[in-house]
Amino acid sequence: MQLSEYPLQEKVNAFVEKLEVLPVTGTTKIDKDFYLDLSEKIVCPALKWQNSDGQIIDPFEGYSVPMATARFVGACAGLILGGRGDEKIINACISGMNAACKTVSISTEKYIIGSPAFYVKELMLGFKALKGKVDKKKLSLWIKQLNSYKLDIAAVSMRHEFDKQPEWHSRQIPGNGLTFLIAGEMMKKFYGMADNSEWIEKQMPYLPQKFTEFGMWRDSGDPMTYDWVPRMNLSLALLYGYNGNYKNEIDEYLRRGALTMLFYLSTSGEAPYGGRSSQNNHNEVTIALICEYEANRYAKLGKTKLAGAFKRAAHKALLSIKRFIDMKPFRNTKNSFPPEKEHGREASYGFYSVYSLLTASQLGITYTLANDEIEEAPLPQEICGYAFELPGAFHKVFASCGDYHIEIDTNASFTYDATGLGRIHRKEFPSELGISTSIVSHGNFLPLPPASERNICIGPGWVDNAGKKYWLSEFWEQIEKTETKILKEDTASVEFSISYTMKNEKWGCRVIKEHYQLTNTGLIINSSIEGNVSGIIFQVPLMKFNGKNKGIIRSSESSFKVQSMNSEYNVKCLSSNVKSIIEPFMASNRNADYQIGCFMSENNNITIKLSIEK
DSSP: OOOOOOTTHHHHHHHHHHHHHSOOOOOOOOOTHHHHHHHHHHHHHHGGGBOTTSOBOOTTTSSOOTTHHHHHHHHHHHHHHTTOOOHHHHHHHHHHHHHHHHHHHTOOOOSGGGSGGGTHHHHHHHHHHHTTTSOHHHHHHHHHHHTOSOHHHHHHTTGGGGGGOOTTSOTTSOOTHHHHHHHHHHHHHHTTSOOOHHHHHHHGGGGGGGBOTTSOBOOTTOOSHHHHHHHHHHHHHHHTTOOSTTHHHHHHHHHHHHHHHHHHSOTTSOOOOOSTTTTBTHHHHHHHHHHHHHHHHHHHTTOHHHHHHHHHHHHHHHHHHHHHHSSSSOOSBSSOSOGGGOTTOBSSSOOHHHHHHHHHHHHHHHHHHOOTTSOOOOOHHHHOOEEEEEOSSSOEEEEEETTEEEEEESSOOSSSOOSEEEEEEETTSOTTTSBSSOBOSSOSBOOOSSOOSSOBOBEEEEEETTSOEEEGGGOSTTEEEEEEEEEEESSSEEEEEEEEEESOSTTSEEEEEEEEEEETTEEEEEEEEEESEEEEEEEEEEEEEOSSOBOEEEEETTEEEEEETTEEEEEEEOSSSOEEEEEEEEEEOSSOEEEEEEEEESSSEEEEEEEEEO
8 A cells, every 4th residue: 555645644733733732622512412312303203204114205205215214214223222212213113124125125226326235334223223122033034135135236236327427537436335335234244144245355446546645535526425425434344344455545545534524624513515415414414423433543542632623523513403403394404495395405316305314314323433431622623724725636725714614616516516715604603694605507406496697606707808797606617727825824814825727818817816814803805817808896695595584685885794693794895996786686505595796896806805793
């Protein structure tokens, strides 16, 4: 195993050095029982979705969507293992186990969502929880059904996605689905149900090719969700005993990926945005699961402060989704729209039942990993100021300073995200008030009408000499290269610059330059345009409605202000000779509806300050 140097190791070392000498001040004051509290708020209403055959019927789709029943089993199992499984939950879990094991045994294996790969992990949690609660005949039947599929066929059933893979991705290398199979098979081996170690070992050479030097897994299109999901599965594979030839290499990638994750987590506790399956609550739970795994890793090594940082990250991630799970009915996506509207759902998957129950099931697994003897310690964003880039793969820039956190996509996928600043968060403020993810006009998910007229981020546009407007947020393939320079990093201020060079000058602009300064008082951005342009424009989404709370928007020639949820988002233009407008259309992302405020200047540069306050 010869891996390249870990790019964030210097930042990690500086963080750990501070961590070891700083006292712990203030904790979240929660323990692993909180995980079950959240899970119960999903499982108890979901009991009503189960039909007489044990299948979970999605309340809005009207049929049993793939994986929903298995994830219901996993969710119930977590409560049972945590001592919260009353007779009703136990019986529902048994009924669901009967139905889901039968589904696995008769799977057509025609489509990726029909593969047994996505069922077994949760069903093994069910097996563990129910082992002493059913007779040997039923256990034997479940074991037979869970061993009925052929692994090679199950793996091949997922390979239809390869036709969509980019050039870097060999069509012989599976996507994240293979990691589900591996985790499930390791759990089966652990419980003495089957030993497919030889098959698992044959798959392992593919896996290192999927990781970046940051320890992040690359799935098709570089979605952020499918960085942490495969790492979660491979963490479970190691937890349940994988000890083959690739253990050390995979473990090193998992170590790196978890540390990278610790740094890219928002000060709000939320997972990054980007790509498919974004803004669903299961993302933070999966991150919490990995964090509990990593907390145990460092506790065993005697690195108690680093273990405590991962413990705190798990708690902060779950606290960030509490307000959505507390809603009645609970929400599975980070918005307050009625769940039957399915605002923010993927166009072809991610249904309410299956993603809600995935959240609950992951909470159960996380509960089983959690060690409450590990005490919380500060996170990197709480004691350091930093910025870093994920160049090439993922094309992201993250920065944190004080209470603030920002995320930038420097070359967005267009159908899911827009190029530019797509997130500004402040700790303990509603994440959608500034913006939590960019806006796209025709995305592969279901925002409620009206659709945006263009892709939108916080950032610049320009007017060419013919009077036509262009926006950085709309550019993707037109960008020849980007360059990020980190200029300053400390607890008082983080500064960096990004330049975007276009492939040619046919749009009037050749180069866009942005300078960011992030402090505990907010964010200052200076944007400039090089080329044949007659002026610069700067756009900022202004929250109008999140499904429950309205935003009161006020504007002047040089400022916008949004008041909502006992908070205030302030946008000020620090440049002179500008005028402001609010676009005549509304625009939606997965979180809320926005109006779009713009500052317009005849100059070629503009400076904006953003802050979120009480």
